[in-house]
Amino acid sequence: MKLVIVGGVAGGASAAARARRLSEDAEVVVFERGPDVSFANCGLPYYVGGEIATRDKLLVVTPDRLRERFRLDVRTRSSVEAIDRARKVVRVRDLATGREYEEGYDKLILAPGAAPVRPPLPGIDLPGVFTLRTLQDVDRIKARLDAGVARAVLLGGGFISLELAENLARRGVATTVVEKNDQPLTPFDPEMTTPVVAALAANGVTLRLGDTAEAVESAADGLCVRLKSGLSLPARLVVFGVGVRPENALAVGAGLAVGPRGGVRVNEHMQTSDPDVYAVGDAVEVTDFVTGEPAQVPLAGPANRQGRIAADHALGRPAARYRGTQGTAIVRVFDTVAAITGASEKVLRRAGRAYRKVYVHPAHHAGYYPGAEGMTLKLLFDPAGGKLLGAQAVGGAGVDKRIDVLAVAIQAGLTVFDLEEAELAYAPQFGSAKDPVNMAGFVAAGLLRGDHPQVDAEAALGGYFLLDVRTPAEFAAGHIPGAVNVPVDELRGRLAELPRDRPVAAYCQVGQRGYLATRVLLQAGFRAANVGGGFATYRLHHPGRESSH
Numbered sequence: 316m317k318l319v320i321v322g323g324v325a326g327g328a329s330a331a332a333r334a335r336r337l338s339e340d341a342e343v344v345v346f347e348r349g350p351d352v353s354f355a356n357c358g359l360p361y362y363v364g365g366e367i368a369t370r371d372k373l374l375v376v377t378p379d380r381l382r383e384r385f386r387l388d389v390r391t392r393s394s395v396e397a398i399d400r401a402r403k404v405v406r407v408r409d410l411a412t413g414r415e416y417e418e419g420y421d422k423l424i425l426a427p428g429a430a431p432v433r434p435p436l437p438g439i440d441l442p443g444v445f446t447l448r449t450l451q452d453v454d455r456i457k458a459r460l461d462a463g464v465a466r467a468v469l470l471g472g473g474f475i476s477l478e479l480a481e482n483l484a485r486r487g488v489a490t491t492v493v494e495k496n497d498q499p500l501t502p503f504d505p506e507m508t509t510p511v512v513a514a515l516a517a518n519g520v521t522l523r524l525g526d527t528a529e530a531v532e533s534a535a536d537g538l539c540v541r542l543k544s545g546l547s548l549p550a551r552l553v554v555f556g557v558g559v560r561p562e563n564a565l566a567v568g569a570g571l572a573v574g575p576r577g578g579v580r581v582n583e584h585m586q587t588s589d590p591d592v593y594a595v596g597d598a599v600e601v602t603d604f605v606t607g608e609p610a611q612v613p614l615a616g617p618a619n620r621q622g623r624i625a626a627d628h629a630l631g632r633p634a635a636r637y638r639g640t641q642g643t644a645i646v647r648v649f650d651t652v653a654a655i656t657g658a659s660e661k662v663l664r665r666a667g668r669a670y671r672k673v674y675v676h677p678a679h680h681a682g683y684y685p686g687a688e689g690m691t692l693k694l695l696f697d698p699a700g701g702k703l704l705g706a707q708a709v710g711g712a713g714v715d716k717r718i719d720v721l722a723v724a725i726q727a728g729l730t731v732f733d734l735e736e737a738e739l740a741y742a743p744q745f746g747s748a749k750d751p752v753n754m755a756g757f758v759a760a761g762l763l764r765g766d767h768p769q770v771d772a773e774a775a776l777g778g779y780f781l782l783d784v785r786t787p788a789e790f791a792a793g794h795i796p797g798a799v800n801v802p803v804d805e806l807r808g809r810l811a812e813l814p815r816d817r818p819v820a821a822y823c824q825v826g827q828r829g830y831l832a833t834r835v836l837l838q839a840g841f842r843a844a845n846v847g848g849g850f851a852t853y854r855l856h857h858p859g860r861e862s863s864h
Contacts, residue, residue, distance in 0.1 A: 364482025679713025
């Protein structure tokens with residue numbers, strides 16, 4: 316059997332190696348347009364900043380290693396120009412010599428990836444304007460920086476742009492990030508990016524939200540980015556990071572089905588509309604694991620798994636199936652870490668899916684052990700049976716651990732009641748006896764059981780009597796406007812001060828004392844609810860809008 320793979324990096328290289336492990340007899344040919352068949356594009360920003368010191372560390376595997384270890388026919392600098400599905404051949408152009416030839420296949424795997432979006436703006440081709448996707452891109456950017464750059468403008472506020480902003484700032488480059496939406500990291504819900512925005516500001520990165528570039532122009536000292544708002548930003552380095560688009564030209568030219576956003580349509584075996592042609596990685600349209608809707612999710616982990624599944628199925632393992640993508644992702648922005656898995660609140664609203672949510676603000680390990688760092692964990696779940704739908708976390712240490720646990724829980728179809736019972740490793744330097752995952756389960760399960768009615772922190776609170784049950788010192792340092800302070804330890808003796816003709820919304824700093832107050836009030840005959848996640852969550856939704864005295 317002859318397997319031809321178009322493209323390397325994550326999906327294609329994984330498919331090739333898997334195919335050889337399954338069959339020593341198969342003829343496996345890999346065509347790669349660039350000089351590097353497999354490299355760590357997620358590490359590119361850290362090479363720019365020097366955290367990854369040498370370029371060779373970005374090479375996951377070289378063409379020679381694939382030839383020697385796996386006996387693969389790897390042809391770099393080779394561009395597949397067309398597919399003839401009737402004859403089962405591809406037309407290849409050798410970029411070094413210009414020679415064109417045909418190569419036959421029994422099965423074909425397309426892994427062309429995605430290309431950075433380059434909007435048709437004036438000046439986008441000027442010297443000093445780049446995208447960051449390949450090793451050649453990073454070489455050009457690094458050369459520009461090494462020649463001396465004082466100011467940089469990054470267009471787009473996604474994962475790569477924020478990682479690049481951090482690394483430019485660490486090199487002493489004054490950096491501005493321009494994002495057309497009202498938040499960076501658009502897969503996240505807006506309030507979960509509030510600490511990320513604060514981290515950028517604290518480290519000297521300027522973030523301009525709700526603005527876009529209209530043109531890049533030459534200037535006496537380099538470049539100038541003219542924004543829609545009328546502002547002009549001087550720079551010697553401009554990097555576009557406004558998204559990627561599937562490299563679907565081969566598929567379209569071959570008459571394969573593509574989705575409305577350009578992703579190549581595949582079934583659960585990664586087969587295209589032609590059963591002898593597979594597609595994997597950033598070029599394909601996937602199924603959202605939670606909503607079941609078509610989605611475009613360019614991530615390395617799914618691409619690797621898809622490549623493996625395509626190779627399995629192509630080489631005679633019909634049970635190989637891709638379960639869908641849930642978009643598990645993580646980013647570090649200076650000392651702040653943000654991670655997400657499953658559906659966001661925005662996605663669930665668009666899908667018309669019923670959901671509830673809770674926030675908890677635990678430490679990443681036992682508070683009595685030195686070095687505990689706080690985090691915010693948001694959990695989204697089905698109101699009927701508590702099935703997990705999504706999670707987001709932001710903080711420092713320990714965020715990765717919790718989002719990974721919750722990603723597996725979503726894959727397994729677990730509920731918030733299962734999280735209550737989850738048995739996780741505990742020692743004071745690693746976690747708590749009640750892990751943040753357990754705590755999120757306790758709060759969510761209690762909400763569904765009716766133990767503590769909840770009002771969301773971003774909801775209109777004007778109809779409630781707002782009861783702040785923290786200490787007077789905490790209240791004086793900042794509180795929700797209009798709130799009255801009655802500390803929880805005094806609450807039972809001061810119930811007569813509270814109205815019975817309107818509902819009471821109790822809150823504390825993170826939700827626990829508010830929960831205790833809500834239990835006291837409910838059993839005393841009040842109409843009461845806890846403000847979910849407390850004052851800490853209110854501040855995520857309304858940064859800078861608290862009152863103090």
